[in-house]
Amino acid sequence: MKAFTYIRPTTAKEAISAFASAAEGARYIAGGTTLYDLMKLNIERPPFLIDVTAIAGLNEIDINEDRLRFGASVPMSAVASHETIRTSYPVLAESLWKAASQQLRNMATGTHPVKAAVAVARSPLV
Numbered sequence: 001m002k003a004f005t006y007i008r009p010t011t012a013k014e015a016i017s018a019f020a021s022a023a024e025g026a027r028y029i030a031g032g033t034t035l036y037d038l039m040k041l042n043i044e045r046p047p048f049l050i051d052v053t054a055i056a057g058l059n060e061i062d063i064n065e066d067r068l069r070f071g072a073s074v075p076m077s078a079v080a081s082h083e084t085i086r087t088s089y090p091v092l093a094e095s096l097w098k099a100a101s102q103q104l105r106n107m108a109t110g111t112h113p114v115k116a117a118v119a120v121a122r123s124p125l126v
């Protein structure tokens, strides 16, 4: 794996400005379950990683009467085990439980799989 610089900013402004001033190929990183694998295989060789998991507000799940909102750093396990999601959105919770092992669910952020789960839940085949 190629050497890289790693930072973990606490504000979105700091993260965006670090990305804007970084060398080409910089990447944001959350749980790393995809990106670290690609780096180990030398498919991705980012010189600079900006970890978004400490950014305030990105780790929140916000549920209103008719709206679910997930921050970009919310781990899959937090969504899958959330009591309201388990009771009111069981297909979503179950999809995430089945998507990976507990270790991976604890690391991987949910945005991409949540979108996939919602697409599946809306499918006429389910």
Ligand SMILES: Cc1cc2nc3c(=O)[nH]c(=O)nc-3n(C[C@H](O)[C@H](O)[C@H](O)COP(=O)(O)OP(=O)(O)OC[C@H]3O[C@@H](n4cnc5c(N)ncnc54)[C@H](O)[C@@H]3O)c2cc1C
Pocket: 027, 028, 029, 030, 031, 032, 033, 034, 035, 036, 052, 072, 073, 099, 100, 101, 104, 107, 108, 109, 110, 111, 112, 113, 116
């Ligand atoms: C065993 C296993 C099973 C899986 N099963 C499924 C599945 O059933 N369905 C499915 O949809 N996916 C599946 N995946 C893929 C899964 O969606 C990703 O591994 C996970 O969502 C990536 O989250 P992460 O936080 O680890 O992302 P990372 O690896 O940290 O990042 C992935 C990419 O997103 C970018 N990124 C991360 N955060 C941000 C951000 N805030 N803003 C902009 N860019 C960002 C990174 O630069 C990188 O390019 C699986 C993966 C594994 C390892």
